[in-house]
Amino acid sequence: MALPLEETGCVVIGAGVIGLAVARHLARAGQAVVVLEAEAHIGEHLSSRNSEVIHGGLYYPPGSLKAETCLRGKALLYEYCAARGIAHRRCGKWVVAGPGQAEALDDLHANARAAGAEGLSLIGSERLRQEAPWLRAEQALESATSGIVDSHGLMASLATEAQTHGAVIALRHRVEHIDCRPGCFTLSVAAPDQRFRLRAERLINAAGLSAVPLTALMDALPENQRPRQRFAKGHYFKLRGRPPAERLIYPLPDADGLGVHLTLDLGGGARFGPDVEWVERPDYRVDENRQESFEQAVRRYWPALRPGALQPDYAGVRPKLWLNGAPYRDFLIQDQGEHGIEGLVNLLGIESPGLTAALALAERLT
Ligand SMILES: Cc1cc2nc3c(=O)[nH]c(=O)nc-3n(C[C@H](O)[C@H](O)[C@H](O)COP(=O)(O)OP(=O)(O)OC[C@H]3O[C@@H](n4cnc5c(N)ncnc54)[C@H](O)[C@@H]3O)c2cc1C
Numbered sequence: 615m616a617l618p619l620e621e622t623g624c625v626v627i628g629a630g631v632i633g634l635a636v637a638r639h640l641a642r643a644g645q646a647v648v649v650l651e652a653e654a655h656i657g658e659h660l661s662s663r664n665s666e667v668i669h670g671g672l673y674y675p676p677g678s679l680k681a682e683t684c685l686r687g688k689a690l691l692y693e694y695c696a697a698r699g700i701a702h703r704r705c706g707k708w709v710v711a712g713p714g715q716a717e718a719l720d721d722l723h724a725n726a727r728a729a730g731a732e733g734l735s736l737i738g739s740e741r742l743r744q745e746a747p748w749l750r751a752e753q754a755l756e757s758a759t760s761g762i763v764d765s766h767g768l769m770a771s772l773a774t775e776a777q778t779h780g781a782v783i784a785l786r787h788r789v790e791h792i793d794c795r796p797g798c799f800t801l802s803v804a805a806p807d808q809r810f811r812l813r814a815e816r817l818i819n820a821a822g823l824s825a826v827p828l829t830a831l832m833d834a835l836p837e838n839q840r841p842r843q844r845f846a847k848g849h850y851f852k853l854r855g856r857p858p859a860e861r862l863i864y865p866l867p868d869a870d871g872l873g874v875h876l877t878l879d880l881g882g883g884a885r886f887g888p889d890v891e892w893v894e895r896p897d898y899r900v901d902e903n904r905q906e907s908f909e910q911a912v913r914r915y916w917p918a919l920r921p922g923a924l925q926p927d928y929a930g931v932r933p934k935l936w937l938n939g940a941p942y943r944d945f946l947i948q949d950q951g952e953h954g955i956e957g958l959v960n961l962l963g964i965e966s967p968g969l970t971a972a973l974a975l976a977e978r979l980t
Contacts, residue, residue: 624816630661633820634772635976641779652788657769660822663930665877669967670757672726679945681729684967687974700767707760707862710751733758794832796956816957842936848888851924857884874911900926935963
């Protein structure tokens with residue numbers, strides 16, 4: 615028996631920060647939007663399992679989508695948070711260089727300037743000794759515009775605003791199948807009390823870790839536009855007691871991540887993370903045996919960290935893309951210009967700085 619069929623203008627798959635920002639943007643522009651979210655609450659995955667840092671745009675190649683949307687997104691996010699009373703703090707950040715790392719810090723500084731990052735300055739050893747005697751660092755790159763944000767408050771606000779403009783956010787609605795034709799997408803949806811089909815003219819795939827698997831259901835998508843995905847899990851450990859700094863402290867980045875850094879939370883606490891563990895499938899367990907490797911990573915820049923001062927907190931999983939056999943390190947927005955399918959947008963590999971970039975990514979969809 616055929617499933618009941620509903621119709622709408624635009625479907626967004628996923629109510630993480632990206633899907634919600636997109637839904638708000640399109641609903642404000644007068645489009646009929648339905649957001650389908652598999653979980654019982656918004657933002658249960660990537661968007662609530664991150665460092666909650668508003669990034670300054672230091673790391674991404676100039677001209678890349680990450681660089682551009684991070685910088686634009688940061689400006690929009692500060693404005694949005696100030697206007698809506700969402701908790702945030704422009705606390706600033708230091709990227710610290712230890713012995714033998716001066717050249718790598720200079721390279722990062724040069725990249726950040728070329729990418730258009732603002733509020734940058736180099737801090738020498740004298741000032742570091744005076745202001746942060748607890749730090750083991752010879753130099754630091756300051757990013758005065760970096761900050762932190764309450765990601766849950768942000769998502770709640772985006773959801774409310776999208777709904778105020780007529781968007782429907784359907785929780786516990788999992789997309790199981792997609793019939794993908796230009797300008798006509800028929801989704802099979804499993805809801806708690808029924809299964810049905812939903813037809814839309816536009817489809818925005820903002821499904822986070824599931825965005826790549828969902829492209830496998832899109833028959834019309836050209837083979838060379840089907841990326842593979844690997845999962846890079848990152849754990850966090852919480853600091854017992856008061857943090858040693860009032861700004862974010864990062865080591866220099868490594869190949870797969872930004873390094874185990876000190877992040878502040880808006881409640882006055884601090885946590886360290888995320889590390890990198892390649893996993894076959896996403897899971898959010900935090901193995902307390904990682905404590906020792908965390909302590910070692912933190913002691914590279916905070917030698918006086920007390921043994922046992924860290925406790926397991928939470929974990930998140932980064933979607934890492936491979937396209938045509940090679941790592942693809944930028945965000946990947948596939949729209950009609952790329953794949954020729956009218957109405958379809960895939961938002962893929964939206965790892966860090968996706969929280970910062972969300973409003974700018976949404977703005978790119980018209
Ligand atoms: C460890 C870590 C640290 C990070 N730190 C930062 C940071 O400090 N600053 C920053 O800017 N960014 C950071 N990020 C990146 C940021 O968290 C993400 O870019 C952003 O949250 C991505 O949001 P999303 O909406 O794409 O994904 P998600 O929040 O995962 O949302 C996708 C949604 O789709 C739903 N879904 C999936 N499949 C289906 C389906 N079939 N049907 C219906 N719904 C479905 C899921 O349930 C989920 O709710 C970090 C990421 C990680 C992993």
